[in-house]
Amino acid sequence: MPDAAQPLLTLLVSPDFIPSTVALQIFWVFGSWLDGPVVFGGVDSVAMQAVPEAAPAAATSAPAAAQEPTVRSFDISKELVSSVRDRSGMGLRMKDGCLLYDKICNLKLAKDTPVYTAALKLFAKVGQSDRVRDIWEEATRMVQINVPLAAARIAAAAADGDVLAAAAVLDHMNQTGVPIGIGHISSAIRACWGSKDSHKPARYLFQLLLDLDLEPDIITFTCFIGACITAPLEDVLSTYANMKERGIEVNQVFAETFLVTVLRKPQDAAWSLDNLVTDVLPAQSPACLDAAREGLADFKAAGIKFSKLTARIDRALHQIQQMDV
Secondary structure, three states: OOOOOOOHHHHHHOOOOOOOOOOOOOOOOOOOOOOOOOOOOOOOOOOOOOOOOOOOOOOOOOOHHHOOOOOOHHHHHHHHHHHHHOOOOHHHHHHHHHHHHHHHHHOOOOOOHHHHHHHHHHHHHOOOHHHHHHHHHHHHHHOOOOHHHHHHHHHHHHHHOOHHHHHHHHHHHHHHOOOOOHHHHHHHHHOOOOOOOOHHHHHHHHHHHHHOOOOOOHHHHHHHHHHHHHOOHHHHHHHHHHHHHOOOOOOHHHHHHHHHHHOOOOOOOOOOHHHHHHHHHHHOOHHHHHHHHHHHHHHHHHOOOOOHHHHHHHHHHHHHHHHHO
8 A cells, every 4th residue: 555655646647657677557427426327438338336325314404503494404405416316307306405514514514524525526427527626525524424424525526527525535435544445546547538648557556555555346447448458458358357366247338348448439429330340440440340349249148238329339340351351
């Protein structure tokens, strides 16, 4: 585990940062910080749980002097947490939850850990990164950071692709004795997606996971494979081989992420069937095409249901193979 005197944040921003050469070349999503599907760039139909969400504790009531006669802090806090968990009318509930948090702030009511946790999830989901940073900064001053609160902040950093923010939270947990779990590091690895040379900080974070005697799971490997889009093909394949050696079964999300990484799909590319057949796949190296075909063979043998993108890539590979005959 990194020494407290050499925090993750310092290592990741250092121009001399080189991940441990003894780290395994291994590895979506970081987790569903809202209890519903989350879609990240380049990957379809992904909804995974990186950190099991703890049942919300009852919020403490604010002192009577700070309350209006018809408003109780407990009621508003309970409704705020409920707005995160309610799947019906997801967008409206999230906006309502943000308004509730603002109401709590305006009334100067007491905020506890579940309230800050819910607020981080809500404002992250609606894309208000500045509010997320402000809420986290306030939370670190006002309450004791615990496992779910830290998980919410790292998940928000993952959604933003902000690996430095994720690393800073891990540093805070390390320095304050908050247990770091597999979900925290998986989400931090997910935060590496989209960054330059994303596989380097992701590999370092994976080594941290091993140093903490944590066992990587399918979510960890999916996040790692996604970060390996900037790595050489042999690193991607050794990551996949390592996962298979550990006996971890593939799922729909991993299958798609593996293909996206092997074929180097740009985040904003649509990849229609015609585009795959005429442009994308013919431009790939034979090694990449072979890796994609072998991966698809494994996924079919595992009996997983393909996502739309995975099925499209499979059809395109079959078509170009027939064209070559």
